[in-house]
Amino acid sequence: MSHTTANWHWKNKNIGPWARQWFQRELTTITITGDSEESVQITDVTEVDGDVELGQRKSKLITIYDVKIELKWSGKASDGTDVNGKLVIPEVSHEITLDGTSEYVYNWTLSTKSSGAADTLYQLARKRLPVVLEAKFAEFPSAIIETHGKDLTVSAEPSRTGTPVQSTNVTSTTTTTTPEPKPVVKKPPPKTTTVNTSTVEVEAIFMAAADDLFSLFTDEKRIPVWTRAPAQSNPSPGSEYSLFGGGVKGKYVSLDAPKQIIQTWLLQSPDWPSGHEATLTTSLDQSSESTTVKFTLDGVPLGKEDEIKRNLEGY
Known part of the structure; x- marks a missing residue:
C-alpha cells in the first residue's frame, strides 16, 4: 500500500x-x-x-x-x-x-x-x-x-523534515522575583543575505462556505481545529499571528473577507533561512456547492519547493 x-x-x-x-x-x-x-x-x-x-x-x-x-x-x-x-x-x-x-x-x-x-x-x-x-x-x-x-x-521518506516546530516558551514555574536589569549591548545590524526563491501553489476544494473557511483560517479559537496546536491571531492588517505553537509566524498584510487573505510567512525551521519571510496569499472562490481555495506561497527558498508543497497539502 x-x-x-x-x-x-x-x-x-x-x-x-x-x-x-x-x-x-x-x-x-x-x-x-x-x-x-x-x-x-x-x-x-x-x-x-x-x-x-x-x-x-x-x-x-x-x-x-x-x-x-x-x-x-x-x-x-x-x-x-x-x-x-x-x-x-x-x-x-x-x-x-x-x-x-x-x-x-x-x-x-x-x-x-x-x-x-x-x-x-x-x-x-x-x-x-x-x-x-x-x-x-x-x-x-x-x-x-x-x-x-x-x-x-x-x-x-525517512522523516518529515521542515514541518513547523513547537515553541518551548511555556514555563512551569511562576516567580515574583525581579531580575537585575542587564546592560544594553548594541548589536551590529545583521548582514543581508540574498535568498533565491520561487513560488509554490496548492489548490483544494472544500465542501464548505467561503465565510466559514475564512473564519477557520483566521479565528484563533478555531485555528487549532486543523493545526492541533496553540495559535494566536488577530485578523486585521498589520497584526501579528502565530501558528503551530510558534512554528510559523508573520503579519497580516490584507484581509478581504471572505475572498482573500494575504500574510507574511516566516517558518521556524533549521532548513528555513534565518529571518527570511515569504508571502502567503489564500484565495477563496465559492460556487453553489463548494469553495475552491488556492494557496500561493511566494518566496520559497529554491530547493524547498517539494517539501513546502507537501506541508501545505498535509496541513
Missing part, C-alpha cells in the same frame, strides 16, 4: 498508560511562589481517569482525549506552617485545550486546619496554580503527536 493510500484510512492508538505517566511527570514539576516567601507545589497526581487516543485520518493526526485529573498540592505559609490540600479537575480535553469550547473547572480542598496564614496560602494556590496548569495542558497535544505520531503515519 502506498504511503498516501495508507494515510487515508482511519487508524488510532490507545495511549492511556503513557498519558498517566506524562501528567504525573510534568505536573509534579510545578512550583509557584508568593510575595512573602510562600510557596506551593504539586506533590502527586493521584488519578488520571478517562480516554486518551491518537487518531490518523486522511494524513491528519487527531488528538482525542477527555480525562479527569486528581492531584495533591502542598506549601509552606509565611509563618512556616505546612499546608496541603487536594485539587480535582473534572475535565481536561481536546475540546477545552484546543477548541476552547468551555473553561476548565477546579474543585479545591484545603486539608490543613484553617488559619490566617494557611488561608492566605490556599488563596495563592487557587489564584496562580490554574495559570501554570493550563500552560502544561496546552503542551499535552503536541507531546502526544511528537511521541506517538510516527506510529500511525506512513511516510514515503
Whole structure:
C-alpha cells in the first residue's frame, strides 16, 4: 500500500498508560511562589481517569482525549506552617485545550486546619496554580503527536523534515522575583543575505462556505481545529499571528473577507533561512456547492519547493 493510500484510512492508538505517566511527570514539576516567601507545589497526581487516543485520518493526526485529573498540592505559609490540600479537575480535553469550547473547572480542598496564614496560602494556590496548569495542558497535544505520531503515519521518506516546530516558551514555574536589569549591548545590524526563491501553489476544494473557511483560517479559537496546536491571531492588517505553537509566524498584510487573505510567512525551521519571510496569499472562490481555495506561497527558498508543497497539502 502506498504511503498516501495508507494515510487515508482511519487508524488510532490507545495511549492511556503513557498519558498517566506524562501528567504525573510534568505536573509534579510545578512550583509557584508568593510575595512573602510562600510557596506551593504539586506533590502527586493521584488519578488520571478517562480516554486518551491518537487518531490518523486522511494524513491528519487527531488528538482525542477527555480525562479527569486528581492531584495533591502542598506549601509552606509565611509563618512556616505546612499546608496541603487536594485539587480535582473534572475535565481536561481536546475540546477545552484546543477548541476552547468551555473553561476548565477546579474543585479545591484545603486539608490543613484553617488559619490566617494557611488561608492566605490556599488563596495563592487557587489564584496562580490554574495559570501554570493550563500552560502544561496546552503542551499535552503536541507531546502526544511528537511521541506517538510516527506510529500511525506512513511516510514515503525517512522523516518529515521542515514541518513547523513547537515553541518551548511555556514555563512551569511562576516567580515574583525581579531580575537585575542587564546592560544594553548594541548589536551590529545583521548582514543581508540574498535568498533565491520561487513560488509554490496548492489548490483544494472544500465542501464548505467561503465565510466559514475564512473564519477557520483566521479565528484563533478555531485555528487549532486543523493545526492541533496553540495559535494566536488577530485578523486585521498589520497584526501579528502565530501558528503551530510558534512554528510559523508573520503579519497580516490584507484581509478581504471572505475572498482573500494575504500574510507574511516566516517558518521556524533549521532548513528555513534565518529571518527570511515569504508571502502567503489564500484565495477563496465559492460556487453553489463548494469553495475552491488556492494557496500561493511566494518566496520559497529554491530547493524547498517539494517539501513546502507537501506541508501545505498535509496541513
